[in-house]
Amino acid sequence: MDRPYSPPGAEAAALRLALPPPPALSGLVHHFHIEYASAGRVVVPASPLAQLTFFIAGGSLLPPEQGQRRLLNQAFLCGPMARAMPAEWQPGTTFVSALIEPSRFAGLFGLPLNELLSLPVALDDAVPGLPCRELQDSLLATRSAGEWVRLMSDWLLRLAARRDDALRAAFRLPAGLLFSPAETIALQHGISVRQFERRFLAAYGQNLRETRRLARYARALALMMSCPRPLPRGQLTRIAMDAGYHDQAHMVRDFSELLGRTPGGVLAGPDAGELRLLRYDERSRPAVVQGW
Known part of the structure; x- marks a missing residue:
C-alpha cells in the first residue's frame, strides 16, 4: 500500500490497488482505486458507481468529440458508466479514485447524477469554487499510496460535514427495495410514482x-x-x-x-x-x- 511513487521518466512497474474506505466514510465511498505507472489502451468498464479522481501523473485520452480526442489529466467527477468506454493512458499514468455510492453523490457535490452519466467532467467545471487545490498539491507532494487515500478521505469527510443537511435529505433507496415494483417503492416513500421516478433519476443517474x-x-x-x-x-x-x-x-x-x-x-x-x-x-x- 505504501509503495513509493516514481516521478515521470523513472522506470516503474504498474500497480493496481483497491482499498476500503475508513469507517467514517462507509456508505458514502464504496472503495478507493489506485492506478500506479500504467500506460496504453484500456477499457473503462461499465459501473453503477460514481467517481472522483485525482491524477498524480500522466492522463487519459478519451474517445473523439467532434473529431478530436480529449486529454483528461486533471481532477474530475464522473457518474455511473452506462457503457464501457475505451481510453488510452499516457506513459506513467498514476491516479487515485474514490468510487462513490450513487445515492450519496448529489448530496455530496450538489449535482444531479444524471447530468454526469458516463461523462467525466473536470472538477473545477462541475463544481466551481470547490476547495480542492490544497488537496491536489498535497497528493502531488507525497509518495505513499496509503497517504493518497488518507488525504482524499480527510477531504471527503470535511466536504460531507459541510453538506450534512443535503446528504440527510438525499433520496436513498434501501438495497432490498431495488427490485421491487416502482409502485411499491413509491408507496413506501409516500410519494407518487412520477415523483419517485424523478427523484430516482437524479439520485442514481439512470432510471x-x-x-x-x-x-x-x-x-x-x-x-x-x-x-x-x-x-x-x-x-x-x-x-x-x-x-x-x-x-x-x-x-x-x-x-x-x-x-x-x-x-x-x-x-x-x-x-x-x-x-x-x-x-x-x-x-x-x-x-x-x-x-x-
Missing part, C-alpha cells in the same frame, strides 16, 4: 430499469472475481442465477452490451490487457467485490 441492469451486472462481475480460476463446470450458469439473471444467455447479452465482452471473454482476458481495470490481486479484491 430504475437501467439501474437494476447495472446492479445485476456488477453482482455477476463480483461473483466472477471471487471464484477460483479456471471456473468449475457450470459455474457461469450459477453466477447468472445468483446475480438475478433469467438464464446464462440473459447475462451474456447484458455483458456484450454493457462491457463489449462476453462473461467468458472477461474471464479469459490477460491481466495486463485492455480489461485490466477488472483485475485485482488477492489483497485488493475484497474491497472491490464487497456489498454486491
Whole structure:
C-alpha cells in the first residue's frame, strides 16, 4: 500500500490497488482505486458507481468529440458508466479514485447524477469554487499510496460535514427495495410514482430499469472475481442465477452490451490487457467485490 511513487521518466512497474474506505466514510465511498505507472489502451468498464479522481501523473485520452480526442489529466467527477468506454493512458499514468455510492453523490457535490452519466467532467467545471487545490498539491507532494487515500478521505469527510443537511435529505433507496415494483417503492416513500421516478433519476443517474441492469451486472462481475480460476463446470450458469439473471444467455447479452465482452471473454482476458481495470490481486479484491 505504501509503495513509493516514481516521478515521470523513472522506470516503474504498474500497480493496481483497491482499498476500503475508513469507517467514517462507509456508505458514502464504496472503495478507493489506485492506478500506479500504467500506460496504453484500456477499457473503462461499465459501473453503477460514481467517481472522483485525482491524477498524480500522466492522463487519459478519451474517445473523439467532434473529431478530436480529449486529454483528461486533471481532477474530475464522473457518474455511473452506462457503457464501457475505451481510453488510452499516457506513459506513467498514476491516479487515485474514490468510487462513490450513487445515492450519496448529489448530496455530496450538489449535482444531479444524471447530468454526469458516463461523462467525466473536470472538477473545477462541475463544481466551481470547490476547495480542492490544497488537496491536489498535497497528493502531488507525497509518495505513499496509503497517504493518497488518507488525504482524499480527510477531504471527503470535511466536504460531507459541510453538506450534512443535503446528504440527510438525499433520496436513498434501501438495497432490498431495488427490485421491487416502482409502485411499491413509491408507496413506501409516500410519494407518487412520477415523483419517485424523478427523484430516482437524479439520485442514481439512470432510471430504475437501467439501474437494476447495472446492479445485476456488477453482482455477476463480483461473483466472477471471487471464484477460483479456471471456473468449475457450470459455474457461469450459477453466477447468472445468483446475480438475478433469467438464464446464462440473459447475462451474456447484458455483458456484450454493457462491457463489449462476453462473461467468458472477461474471464479469459490477460491481466495486463485492455480489461485490466477488472483485475485485482488477492489483497485488493475484497474491497472491490464487497456489498454486491
